[in-house]
Amino acid sequence: MSIATVKPISQGARILSYAGALLETMDAALASHANAFIMGQGVDDFKGIFGSTTGLAEKYGAARVFDVPLMEEGMTGVAIGAALVGDYPITTHIRADFSFLAMNQIINLASKYRYMFGGLMSCPMLIRIVVGRSWGQGAQHSQSPQATFAHYPGLTVVMPSSSQAILDMYPAIINRHPGPVISIEHRLLYNLDFTVSPSEKRVPLTSYVAREGSDVTVVATSVMVLEALRAAQYVQDEAGISAEIVDLNSISHPDWDLVAASLAKTGRLVIADTSWLEYGVAAEVCRQLVVRDPRLLRQPPAMLGMAPAPCPTAKSLEDIYYPSQHETVDAILTQVKGEGHGIALPVERSMTEGYKRFRGPF
Amino acid sequence: MKDEAIYRRLFRTALLIRLVEERIIALYPSDKIQSPVHLSIGQESVAVGVCDGLRPDDLVFATYRSHGFYIAKGGRLDAMFAELYGRTGGISGGKAGSMHLTAPEVGLMGSSAVVASTIPHAVGAALSFKRRGVDRLAVAVFGDGATEEGVYHESLNFAALMKVPVLFLCEDNGLAVHSHRPVRQAYRLAEHAASYGIANRRVEEGWDMLAVRRATLEAAARVRAGEPFVLEIVTSRYKEHVGVGEDFHFNYRTKDGVDAWKGRDPLIVDAQLVEVFRPELEREIAAAVAFAEASPAPGHAELLTDVI
Numbered sequence: 081m082s083i084a085t086v087k088p089i090s091q092g093a094r095i096l097s098y099a100g101a102l103l104e105t106m107d108a109a110l111a112s113h114a115n116a117f118i119m120g121q122g123v124d125d126f127k128g129i130f131g132s133t134t135g136l137a138e139k140y141g142a143a144r145v146f147d148v149p150l151m152e153e154g155m156t157g158v159a160i161g162a163a164l165v166g167d168y169p170i171t172t173h174i175r176a177d178f179s180f181l182a183m184n185q186i187i188n189l190a191s192k193y194r195y196m197f198g199g200l201m202s203c204p205m206l207i208r209i210v211v212g213r214s215w216g217q218g219a220q221h222s223q224s225p226q227a228t229f230a231h232y233p234g235l236t237v238v239m240p241s242s243s244q245a246i247l248d249m250y251p252a253i254i255n256r257h258p259g260p261v262i263s264i265e266h267r268l269l270y271n272l273d274f275t276v277s278p279s280e281k282r283v284p285l286t287s288y289v290a291r292e293g294s295d296v297t298v299v300a301t302s303v304m305v306l307e308a309l310r311a312a313q314y315v316q317d318e319a320g321i322s323a324e325i326v327d328l329n330s331i332s333h334p335d336w337d338l339v340a341a342s343l344a345k346t347g348r349l350v351i352a353d354t355s356w357l358e359y360g361v362a363a364e365v366c367r368q369l370v371v372r373d374p375r376l377l378r379q380p381p382a383m384l385g386m387a388p389a390p391c392p393t394a395k396s397l398e399d400i401y402y403p404s405q406h407e408t409v410d411a412i413l414t415q416v417k418g419e420g421h422g423i424a425l426p427v428e429r430s431m432t433e434g435y436k437r438f439r440g441p442f
Numbered sequence: 443m444k445d446e447a448i449y450r451r452l453f454r455t456a457l458l459i460r461l462v463e464e465r466i467i468a469l470y471p472s473d474k475i476q477s478p479v480h481l482s483i484g485q486e487s488v489a490v491g492v493c494d495g496l497r498p499d500d501l502v503f504a505t506y507r508s509h510g511f512y513i514a515k516g517g518r519l520d521a522m523f524a525e526l527y528g529r530t531g532g533i534s535g536g537k538a539g540s541m542h543l544t545a546p547e548v549g550l551m552g553s554s555a556v557v558a559s560t561i562p563h564a565v566g567a568a569l570s571f572k573r574r575g576v577d578r579l580a581v582a583v584f585g586d587g588a589t590e591e592g593v594y595h596e597s598l599n600f601a602a603l604m605k606v607p608v609l610f611l612c613e614d615n616g617l618a619v620h621s622h623r624p625v626r627q628a629y630r631l632a633e634h635a636a637s638y639g640i641a642n643r644r645v646e647e648g649w650d651m652l653a654v655r656r657a658t659l660e661a662a663a664r665v666r667a668g669e670p671f672v673l674e675i676v677t678s679r680y681k682e683h684v685g686v687g688e689d690f691h692f693n694y695r696t697k698d699g700v701d702a703w704k705g706r707d708p709l710i711v712d713a714q715l716v717e718v719f720r721p722e723l724e725r726e727i728a729a730a731v732a733f734a735e736a737s738p739a740p741g742h743a744e745l746l747t748d749v750i
């Protein structure tokens with residue numbers, strides 16, 4: 081499925097899937113960094129982390145791309161030890177939920193080593209974790225822990241929402257970032273095609289405007305950026321509303337000036353996150369804006385996230401658990417036109433309708 | 443006599459560790475050291491015997507109870523006291539303190555206050571050495587209690603599978619805080635290690651620096667040849683788990699066991715040699731304490747540096 085591109089196709093642009101972008105950046109990391117290696121459960125098998133590491137073990141050898149036992153904490157500790165002696169480890173968790181077994185190493189060790197030792201030690205490394213959604217992922221294959229990880233100083237947390245974000249960020253992270261980075265990838269994005277352009281020169285670890293607009297600001301993360309872009313097109317077509325989409329992208333270190341500048345222009349805010357609202361990205365966006373200047377918000381903002389419950393498995397429940405396209409459009413329209421705006425909403429209620437290619441099994 | 447020269451070298455370092463910790467005990471009531479201290483008094487022979495059996499570029503990954511390993515590996519004494527004092531002249535500018543000593547310049551690769559958490563780090567460093575074909579080994583230092591943690595098991599399994607040059611070094615003082623080993627462990631460490639195909643050895647005479655050194659040399663030789671090794675060294679913690687006092691009056695352990703150990707402790711038995719080295723070591727310590735006293739405390743300029 082081809083997602084509407086942000087910008088017109090420019091010179092040198094090409095179509096590249098999210099998984100394809102991941103594979104390219106993993107390949108480039110191994111090619112350009114003699115001490116980079118990838119380890120994780122299944123990184124060298126025929127599925128290759130949903131196609132993001134396929135063939136790399138054959139190309140670079142088993143010493144640099146290898147399967148590990150089921151040892152999330154141990155693997156992360158091994159990665160830290162290797163990083164401390166100059167390697168660049170890349171680890172994977174096919175579901176973010178499994179990284180919780182590595183919390184001790186990530187939070188108590190990796191995030192602290194540079195500070196705790198006064199700058200003497202550091203463990204630059206990339207931890208790739210994949211958020212599951214739809215096809216009955218259920219309570220333990222669906223969590224999106226950006227707020228959890230971004231809470232801890234010393235961790236850098238990113239959520240690439242497109243192939244371009246991966247191409248822009250991963251090389252910068254792998255080649256230059258001094259500390260541990262957690263990249264929260266989204267399973268629904270893996271099989272999507274995006275237009276990417278080599279000429280794009282973004283500052284990698286920051287936020288950016290994914291669509292310019294003037295009536296309302298939508299601050300979004302990961303797959304919700306795509307939802308926001310689709311909704312923005314709908315409200316443009318149906319109601320002539322101009323929505324600006326800010327892709328937060330760098331969750332631990334967003335560009336708050338950019339967000340505030342957008343709000344200064346629009347005064348209306350919708351936050352669309354992939355996780356729970358409570359103590360999460362939505363709460364942090366509000367905190368940042370209110371502390372800066374409460375007058376940036378002309379009215380109370382709208383927020384879209386997972387319902388405040390563990391994720392249910394039944395499709396009928398899952399469909400109402402996540403914010404749908406219907407609700408995203410409604411939130412934008414209500415911000416601009418007020419309650420009872422009277423504008424027809426898209427019939428699509430389930431996001432999986434729009435992402436039909438994801439039919440599991442995993 | 444060669445052994446005698448080695449003994450004197452080891453003895454001097456062991457005595458330095460003890461005198462440093464005795465100085466910490468003396469300083470502690472002044473509140474100049476405002477952080478938990480886990481003393482290794484009674485366990486010095488392990489640190490000096492092990493570090494002397496390694497090569498200088500072998501790496502040690504340690505725990506909150508690491509004054510001994512820091513000194514035995516060759517860390518700077520003045521920077522250590524300044525670190526305990528929480529001063530800018532400290533190894534880590536005061537951000538680490540007693541529980542997080544590090545000295546990467548001499549191969550001490552950090553110490554953690556979360557039990558067992560640095561064990562996989564040694565495995566990771568060893569994995570790197572193997573892949574790069576570097577002739578070095580990594581040592582994971584931990585207590586008997588740490589072997590109960592899941593990550594210990596994960597680390598052994600992975601090290602055995604990958605055949606990496608790592609030495610698992612267990613300091614068995616029989617205690618985890620106030621709890622004795624038999625109520626905590628349904629396994630025997632040697633059998634557990636053997637079930638992964640990992641060669642292992644238990645040294646009962648942990649007071650004997652030369653015996654510890656020999657056992658380390660032998661284990662290290664096997665590790666360098668490309669296999670992990672579990673080396674268990676029995677030892678005795680004289681002081682309370684954390685803090686500078688004694689804790690026999692709480693009756694969770696008897697004084698007898700420690701007294702028996704003290705009857706073999708070279709730093710007590712060999713009183714003559716203690717007096718040979720004491721004056722110069724006391725001068726060294728006094729200079730380090732003076733350095734710490736003179737070092738400024740960190741403030742706003744340091745609070746937010748080195749976060750990422």
Ligand SMILES: Cc1ncc(C[n+]2csc(CCOP(=O)(O)OP(=O)(O)O)c2C)c(N)n1
Binds near residue numbers: 556557558584586587
């Ligand atoms: C993960 C974790 N659990 C519990 C503690 C509290 N604690 C600190 S030291 C210790 C005992 C560890 O015993 P052992 O590994 O034998 O080391 P020793 O203190 O005897 O040197 C415990 C339980 C901790 N620091 N970390």
Ligand SMILES: [Mg+2]
Binds near residue numbers: 585586615617618619
């Ligand atoms: Mg113990």
